[in-house]
Amino acid sequence: MFRKCLLVLCACLMSVPALAGERQITDLLGRTVTLPERVDRMILSEARLLYILMPLQKDDPFAHVVAWSDDMERADPDTYFRLAEAFPGTVNRLPRFGHPGKVTFDVERALTLDAQLVVVNQSYYQLWQENGTLDKLDKAGIAVVFVDFRDEPVANTGPSIRILGEVLHKEKEAEAVNTFIEQKMARVNERLRGLADEERPLVLMERASGMGDCCRVFGPNNFGHFVELAGGRNWGSDKTRALSLDINPEALVTEPFDLIIGTGANWQLAYPEVTSINLGYAADSDNLQQGLAALSQRPGWPAIDAVANRQFYGIWHQFYNHPAWFAAVEAMARWMHPERMQGIDAEADLREYHERFMPFAYEGHFWVKMQ
Incomplete structure (x- = not known):
């Protein structure tokens, strides 16, 4: 018992x-x-x-x-x-x-x-x-x-x-x-299907533009991967396999960049000394243009063809760790291949994402082109 x-x-x-x-x-x-x-x-x-x-x-x-x-x-x-x-x-x-x-x-x-x-x-x-x-x-x-x-x-x-x-x-x-x-990315992939290597523009993808000394570029992951998904060639992928790498600005002057894209956010509240593209929910267009203009005057940058041709863009830094990263790919694909991306509106898709999945409304600016 x-x-x-x-x-x-x-x-x-x-x-x-x-x-x-x-x-x-x-x-x-x-x-x-x-x-x-x-x-x-x-x-x-x-x-x-x-x-x-x-x-x-x-x-x-x-x-x-x-x-x-x-x-x-x-x-x-x-x-x-x-x-x-x-x-x-x-x-x-x-x-x-x-x-x-x-x-x-x-x-x-x-x-x-x-x-x-x-x-x-x-x-x-x-x-x-x-x-x-x-x-x-x-x-x-x-x-x-x-x-x-x-x-x-x-x-x-x-x-x-x-x-x-x-x-x-x-x-x-x-x-x-x-x-x-997945549905948003499937549309982008379909539009870029059959894109030849020679149709892919060379992109300098700068990490945290204006945060510290110039310049830090993305390797093949994160924003570097976004560039490839958007139909471009990420310059930094040939320089490092790491997430990012510090580059001497003198190395950029002779490169034939078709576009330069820098990430930015409203960092000046915490770091008032930085020059950044203050993208995000509180961004205004005039301030964004001032940020791009200031970054374009860094030593050696006025001599870069993409800057002189105003092919200098900014995009919200936090897309690099956000489920809405698809909108960054859409926006960059539109810059690189406007004819293929007709009918795809990155801002409308980002707004829809907020309506369906975010606890607050969409507002502000999350990318910008130098005027």
């Missing part, structure tokens, strides 16, 4: 995880992650991971967030202010963690917040493994899910949305936004 009772007790103990409603998902790195059936308390190791959450729960993207990082206030103040207007109580009180690549993640603080999950971009996996953060979080019973919205946004944003959709039981919403992006 005693043995029978002991066996029953052991069976009950072994079934505790199932009774507690635990489940397993696979993150972007292929790691099996055990989660509670309902995730109500997550930490975003970067605030801009909210870009992925917004289309999943546009009515309240903070519904399951108990803390985030401090990067959005500096890197994308326009979006931060829109969120603060829409959710003032939440944005103003939400605890901040430091940047995951610059400070050690505070596991003890995460415990005081009763966090169940930390969402992290995959680029920090090795760092968090080496500095012991992953081990500490595991011992604390806090799950970690790795996604990617920046290193390879074309390949990984969709799966990352799907993973977070699974985490939050928002699978239908994840499928809706991924289908939307």
Whole structure:
């Protein structure tokens, strides 16, 4: 009798995880992650991971967030202010963690917040493994899910949305936004089908124009990949396999660029010393032209043919880690191949994305051509 009772007790103990409603998902790195059936308390190791959450729960993207990082206030103040207007109580009180690549993640603080999950971009996996953060979080019973919205946004944003959709039981919403992006890109791909190599213009894709010394160019991923998808040749792809590379401006003068495209955002609030193209929700056209004009006067730049020919463009920097990256491809494809892209309106598509998936309305300017 005693043995029978002991066996029953052991069976009950072994079934505790199932009774507690635990489940397993696979993150972007292929790691099996055990989660509670309902995730109500997550930490975003970067605030801009909210870009992925917004289309999943546009009515309240903070519904399951108990803390985030401090990067959005500096890197994308326009979006931060829109969120603060829409959710003032939440944005103003939400605890901040430091940047995951610059400070050690505070596991003890995460415990005081009763966090169940930390969402992290995959680029920090090795760092968090080496500095012991992953081990500490595991011992604390806090799950970690790795996604990617920046290193390879074309390949990984969709799966990352799907993973977070699974985490939050928002699978239908994840499928809706991924289908939307796929449909927009399918039109671009169809229009550019059969494009010959000699029809692809040479593009200098500058990262964060005016932020620091000139110049940093994109390699074959991220905006460098966007250029290729838009029907261009990304100059930086032949210079580096990394995300970006610093280039001496003297190396640019003799290159036969057909277009120069610089990324920009409203960085002057946090970094008043920079010269940038203040694209975003608060942008106005006069200020954007002033930004392009100032950047075109950097040492050596007036001698670049694409600048002299006013083939100098600006585009919103945050497309590089945003599900709406498709709009950047559409806009650039229109600049490079206007005859093929007739009928495709990047601004209308970006506006539709906001209407369907964003918690605030579309406004401002997200790309510009030098006049």
